[in-house]
Amino acid sequence: MYGYQLRTEFDQTTGSTWPLNVGQVYTTLARLERDGLVVAGEEDEEGRTRYEITDAGRVDLASWFGTPVVSSDRPRDELAIKLALAVTVPGVDVSGVIQKQRAATIVAMQDLTRLKASGEGDLSWSLVLESMRFQYDSEIRWLDHCESSLARAARDRDQAITTIEPKTGVKR
Amino acid sequence: MSTPALEIIDVSRIHGRGDAAVHALRGLNLSVSPGELVAVMGPSGSGKSTLLNLAGGLDQATAGRVRVHGQELGSLSKGALAEVRRRMVGYVFQDYNLIPSLTAVENVSLPLELDRVKARAATALAKAAMDEVGLDGLYDRFPDDLSGGQQQRIAIARAIIGDRSLILADEPTGALDSETGEAVLALLRARCNEGAAALLVTHEARHAGWADRVVFLRDGAVVDEAGTTVNPGAFVAGHR
Numbered sequence: 001m002y003g004y005q006l007r008t009e010f011d012q013t014t015g016s017t018w019p020l021n022v023g024q025v026y027t028t029l030a031r032l033e034r035d036g037l038v039v040a041g042e043e044d045e046e047g048r049t050r051y052e053i054t055d056a057g058r059v060d061l062a063s064w065f066g067t068p069v070v071s072s073d074r075p076r077d078e079l080a081i082k083l084a085l086a087v088t089v090p091g092v093d094v095s096g097v098i099q100k101q102r103a104a105t106i107v108a109m110q111d112l113t114r115l116k117a118s119g120e121g122d123l124s125w126s127l128v129l130e131s132m133r134f135q136y137d138s139e140i141r142w143l144d145h146c147e148s149s150l151a152r153a154a155r156d157r158d159q160a161i162t163t164i165e166p167k168t169g170v171k172r
Numbered sequence: 173m174s175t176p177a178l179e180i181i182d183v184s185r186i187h188g189r190g191d192a193a194v195h196a197l198r199g200l201n202l203s204v205s206p207g208e209l210v211a212v213m214g215p216s217g218s219g220k221s222t223l224l225n226l227a228g229g230l231d232q233a234t235a236g237r238v239r240v241h242g243q244e245l246g247s248l249s250k251g252a253l254a255e256v257r258r259r260m261v262g263y264v265f266q267d268y269n270l271i272p273s274l275t276a277v278e279n280v281s282l283p284l285e286l287d288r289v290k291a292r293a294a295t296a297l298a299k300a301a302m303d304e305v306g307l308d309g310l311y312d313r314f315p316d317d318l319s320g321g322q323q324q325r326i327a328i329a330r331a332i333i334g335d336r337s338l339i340l341a342d343e344p345t346g347a348l349d350s351e352t353g354e355a356v357l358a359l360l361r362a363r364c365n366e367g368a369a370a371l372l373v374t375h376e377a378r379h380a381g382w383a384d385r386v387v388f389l390r391d392g393a394v395v396d397e398a399g400t401t402v403n404p405g406a407f408v409a410g411h412r
Contacts, residue, residue: 112381139377
């Protein structure tokens with residue numbers, strides 16, 4: 001397969017959710033060749049190089065499919081960090097931050113659901129699409145959870161204040 | 173502009189009195205047009221089910237107005253209200269509410285028969301509604317012989333039979349697996365694309381994703397609304 005062809009197929013399979021530039025594809029192919037996982041054929045008259053997977057490459061690929069993705073490999077979650085900071089910075093409307101995110105994620109979910117409803121794309125594409133819909137779904141569940149944790153914390157704080165107040169001599 | 177299928181105007185619902193009064197809804201406004209699917213999300217106790225009950229004339233507002241296709245429910249006689257409920261409004265509940273001793277087609281035709289539509293015509297319409305939700309051929313099966321997904325589709329067929337143009341759905345995918353639940357939502361969506369209006373109470377964001385608009389309730393009031401744009405291309409270009 002040629003580098004350009006690889007990129008096109010990757011794009012089709014993932015519904016362009018993970019855009020690659022063709023330079024990245026060739027750099028990666030060069031590394032795979034260096035490690036003996038693919039071999040490059042002769043350049044054809046159009047200057048294209050055809051790559052083929054080696055036996056070692058097949059073993060490596062099988063091992064990749066057989067290894068679960070661990071969370072430390074994933075990028076840090078900006079949203080979790082944003083909320084963690086929001087509760088510590090005075091004057092931030094944390095509920096507002098949560099609701100803004102929830103509404104934005106719902107809009108993203110609507111976009112994905114319209115794509116799903118359009119019935120376009122093959123099985124691979126629909127699996128990627130569903131993976132994103134489930135991620136948004138879980139993000140919103142988590143936001144709901146954050147909101148109720150905030151409400152509980154506020155209630156606990158109010159209760160602490162009412163129990164402290166009699167000691168300061170305020171009659172209720 | 174056509175008359176909204178549902179208008180909730182400045183509606184409050186207070187249960188109990190004095191210190192024990194519970195404000196289930198506080199001056200809520202909401203309108204659903206024909207062709208629209210509107211989802212309502214919010215934590216427990218935010219007023220979602222109260223809203224749905226008021227919209228369907230199953231409960232009365234303490235203040236404010238509820239209109240179904242321009243008819244103000246509070247001003248109708250008992251009989252006229254029952255007629256609006258039978259003819260215009262279809263309900264889909266979480267637990268299906270099917271009658272076990274009736275066949276699928278009898279369950280679906282029941283609202284029409286209560287409305288004194290002749291049995292033969294009612295059965296024909298019931299079969300058409302069942303065909304529409306993909307249950308053709310299962311007319312004479314009893315609810316107990318059908319899967320959860322099929323039972324829920326019967327409930328939807330019952331909700332859309334005849335000219336019912338306002339569908340009220342309360343967590344309609346309750347016990348269904350995710351694939352079957354999605355199919356139920358796709359059905360609701362299709363019905364709205366054909367001109368019905370639907371109000372869907374859900375806590376699942378994936379299901380709310382099928383809606384044109386999502387309304388967020390907190391403590392009996394609308395605090396936010398999402399999704400008025402139709403822009404599927406945003407995703408392909410690398411959303412977020």
